Amino acid sequence: MADSTASKTIVELNVGGVFYTTSLATLTKDADSVLASIFTGRTPVARDAKGKHFIDRDGVLFRYVLDYLRNDSLVLPESFREAEGLRNEATYFKLKGMLEALANQFGVELASKSKEKGSITVGYRGSFAFGRDGLADVKFRKLSRILVCGRVTLCRDVFGETLNESRDPDHGLTDRYTSRFFLKHSFIEQAFDMLHEQGFKLVGSCGSGTAGSAAELKPGVDSEENRWNHYNEFVFIRD
Structure with missing residues (x-):
């Protein structure tokens, strides 16, 4: 019954100035993640002027975080050039499965490569x-x-x-x-x-x-x- 209620609960987000609408079930899908901690009440979160939950992270890359939680898989555009940035987001939100998917898709050097000067x-x-x-x-x-x-x-x-x-x-x-x-x-x-x-x-x-x-x-x-x-x-x- 609790899962059914969560799937019907709509949550509005403001992530770094980009707005998203999703379900509580999606946000709490990975029980060990920061998002699950926030939306189960374990970690407080601020709200913006319109009452949306505010998360101070990369709003553009957050779409891939949501897609991963919705589909249990990571699908990125062929021309995707922000693998390192997305790895930072997955690390922040403590999404171990997403980190593994990134490592498989881009290779082990993703986490350890030196950044170009x-x-x-x-x-x-x-x-x-x-x-x-x-x-x-x-x-x-x-x-x-x-x-x-x-x-x-x-x-x-x-x-x-x-x-x-x-x-x-x-x-x-x-x-x-x-x-x-x-x-x-x-x-x-x-x-x-x-x-x-x-x-x-x-x-x-x-x-x-x-x-x-x-x-x-x-x-x-x-x-x-x-x-x-x-x-x-x-x-x-x-x-």
């Missing part, structure tokens, strides 16, 4: 959106695009499926550098988290000051908002 520069153009009351009603930070510069293989390993390569014309060659990658999302903290999880450290940063423009604004662009355009860059290194 190198640097990645992350930059973004941003502004602030204002309400009708101008400076008295600042609404939120606006990021138009997060740029990624570095060695192609390194950028792909770190950002995986969140990396947009559509503006990089030189496809095929991997042993090269590019300054044309950007991310599919606009959350600078998510980019920082992914770099941190991969062992990168921030070693330098720079940014432009706010400046107005005398050029004619495009339709729909607020003149007050345009005054606060800025550009920042952050240099990360893994050695």
Whole structure:
């Protein structure tokens, strides 16, 4: 009867800013996992502003954690490049079966391979959106695009499926550098988290000051908002 009730209980999650809906039975399927500990009441968990259970982990990779629990098997895309990141998630959630599946699929070197040294520069153009009351009603930070510069293989390993390569014309060659990658999302903290999880450290940063423009604004662009355009860059290194 308890299993039947769990299978009908719906749980809403906020994992690193990505929302999921699943059943209590799925989350508690592996009794020794961190998720089972949380959703059987043994470990407290925070809730976000909308009442969803909040777990501060990689929201994009969590989909594979849920798929594994639902199906008792690990199925990944052919072009999957975040095996190490997914191993970190499986380790955190204490999913031994998932760790074994990753080792079988990617080989024993997954857990022990040395990480490639190198640097990645992350930059973004941003502004602030204002309400009708101008400076008295600042609404939120606006990021138009997060740029990624570095060695192609390194950028792909770190950002995986969140990396947009559509503006990089030189496809095929991997042993090269590019300054044309950007991310599919606009959350600078998510980019920082992914770099941190991969062992990168921030070693330098720079940014432009706010400046107005005398050029004619495009339709729909607020003149007050345009005054606060800025550009920042952050240099990360893994050695």
